[in-house]
Amino acid sequence: MGARGFGIDEGSATWKAVEVELKEGALVPVAAAVLPAGDGSPDPAAVAAALKAGAIKSRQPVLGLTGKDLVIKYQQVPPVADFQLKKIVAFELEEIRKQSGDELAADFNVMPSRADLTSDDIVLMALSREQRIEERSAALQLAGVTARHFTPNAVALFHSFRAFGPATSGDVMVVAIGKTSTDMALLRDGDLLYARSVGTGGDALTDALAGEFGVSKAKAESLKRELGDLRPRDKRGGLSQQAEKVSYALENAAGRLFSMVQSTVQLAKGQMQLNQFELAKVWITGGSAAMRGLDEYLAGSLGVPVQRFDPLGDAGIAVEGAGTLDLAVAAGLAVMAADSQAWSVELLTGAERRKREWKSKHLFTAAALVAVVAYLGIYAWQCQVRFEIADKAAVRLGGEQRKRTANKDAVERLRVERAELAAKVDHLEKRKAAGDSLVRALGLLATGLPEDLWVTNLELELLESKGQARDKVAKKPLIVVDGAGKSRGTRAADESFSAFVESVRSLDAKSDWRPAEFVESPAQKGGQIEYRLNLSWLAEPTAPKDEDDAAPAETESGGGRKPAPKGGR
Secondary structure (H helix, E strand, O other): OOOEEEEEEEOOOEEEEEEEEEEOOEEEEEEEEEEEOOOOOOOHHHHHHHHHHOOOOOOOOEEEEOHHHOEEEEEEEOOOOHHHHHHHHHHHHHHHHHHHOOOEEEEEEEOOOOOOOOOOEEEEEEEEEHHHHHHHHHHHHHOOOOOOEEEEHHHHHHHHHHHHOOOOOOEEEEEEEOOOOEEEEEEEOOEEEEEEEEOOOOHHHHHHHHHHHOOOHHHHHHHHHHHOOOOOHHHOOOOOHHHHHHHHHHHHHHHHHHHHHHHHHHHHHHHOOOOOOOEEEEEEEOHHHHOOOHHHHHHHHHOOOEEEOOHHHHOOOOOOOOOHHHHHHHHHHHHHHHOOOOOOOOEOOHHHHHHHHHHHHHHHHHHHHHHHHHHHHHHHHHHHHHHHHHHHHHHHHHHHHHHHHHHHHHHHHHHHHHHHHHHHHHHHHHHHHHHHHHHHHHHHHHHHOOOOEEEEEEEEEEEOOOOOOOOOOOOEEEEEEEEEEEOOOOOOHHHHHHHHHHHHHOOOOOOOOOOOEEEEEEEEEOOEEEEEEEEEOOOOOOOOOOOOOOOOOOOOOOOOOOOOOOOOO
C-alpha cells in the first residue's frame, strides 16, 4: 500500500472527506464520505460512522479554511535569508493580532511563481481565529480524528488541480463555488500564482430567486436546481414559462459570480505585480458549479473557455448525498496530507505549534536515551541465554523444515495431477458441447427457418466461463447466426422472422432442439430484414467441485445477451 492522505472540507451545506493513495507514482482518490452540515459541525458519532461507511482508513486529515474563517494577505519583501524573512513576517502578523484583538493562528510561505514587475518575493500570509480552530479540532477528536493542520481551501484547490487536472501552460484559473463562499486559484504554467477566498457563493443565486418570487430560501433552492438554466437565451428553447422566469431572475445574480472572478483577476495583477497576465481558460468546480449553463454563462462573460473540473467523477468514485464536483477541495486537502513536499501554509494554534516544535526538537533525544538505557539493562541477560535459545530453535526449525519440504513436494505433485485432469476435462467438454450445439443449430435452421429467410453467416464462438473456477471448466459454446430475409408476397419478412422466433420459443422444454439461450436481434431496412441469432444449448458449464473449491462458479443469467455489432459483422 502506498502513502495515503486524508482531507476534510467542512462546507456550509455538506461536510466532505476524501482519501487519496499513492499508486504507481501518482496520487489517486480511493474513498470519500459526505454528511449534511446542518446548522453547525456534524455530530462526532455521525462523522465516525460516515468515515467507516466510506472506507476511509486514515485518521489524520488536513482541514480547509474559507470564507469568514480565513484572511489571506500578500506582502512584498526583498529576498533575504529564511530567519530574516521569519522576523519580517512575524512583525507584520503581530501587528495584525494587535488590531484584531483575538488570538490568531497564522502561517506564511513565499509564492512559487515570481512577479513580473519586481525581483522581490511575494509572501502569502493566512490567518484564522484560534478559537475556531480549537472548536473544529475538538469536535474531530470526539470522532477519533486528529487534525494535521488547517490550510486555505484555495491552496488545496490548486493541489487538487495539480494532481488530478489536465496539464496546462500559461495563465489559467480554477474556481470552487460553494454555498456561501468561493475559493479561487490562479496558475501560471502549472504553479500557484494567486489564491483567494471570498464570502460569496451559490447562495447569491438562491437569495435572488427568494427575493424575486417571495418564497422561502428552501423553495428558492429547489427552483434553482430544478428549473434554473443560465445558458444563452438562444439555447434555452423549449423551457416552460416558469423555467424561463426562474432563468431570467438568475441572470442578474450570476453577474455577481462573474464580477467576483473578474475582480480576482484584477487583484492578482495588482498584488502580484503582474503586467503580462493573460487569462486563457477557467475551470469551475464545487457544488454550485453543477448549475445548468453556468459554464456557458461565465464563458460568454469572461470571453475565455470555461470547463467543469471533477476529479472524483473522473476517477469513478461516487458518494451518496453530494455530487462529485463538491469534493474537489477535499481531494486537494487529501493531496496535501499525502505529499509532505506540497507547497502549503499550515495553521495551528499557538499552543499546538509550540507542542509540536518541542517534540521535533526533544522527543527524539529523550526517546533515544530511554532506548539506550533499556538496551544496556537487558543486554547482559540476553547474552546469557542467547546461545541456549538459539540451539533449541535450530533443532526445532530443522525438524519443521523437513516436514514442510515433504508437504510441499506432496502438494506440488497433487497440483500437477489436478491440472492435468482439469485440462483433459476441459478439452473433452469443449469438443462435445461445441459439436452438439453446432449440429442442433443446423438442424433447427434447416427444419424451422421459413423460405423467405436465409442464413448469411454461421459461427461457433467459445465464451469464457464466469467465476473463480473458470480455469477448471469448459468454455461455453455459442452459435452466432447472421441472416436476412425479404418478403415474397405472402407476408412481410419481419412477420416470418417473428413466426420463426415464436416457433422456437414454443418448443417443448425437454426437446433436444430447444436452445437453453435464444437471443434475437432483428433490424428492419426498407422491405428487407437483417437479423442475428445467439444460440446456446449449454446455459453455463459447471465447475467440478473438490475439497479446494470454496464456492461454486457463478452462473450466467438466462436473459444475458450478446448484442449484434452495429454495421454488421
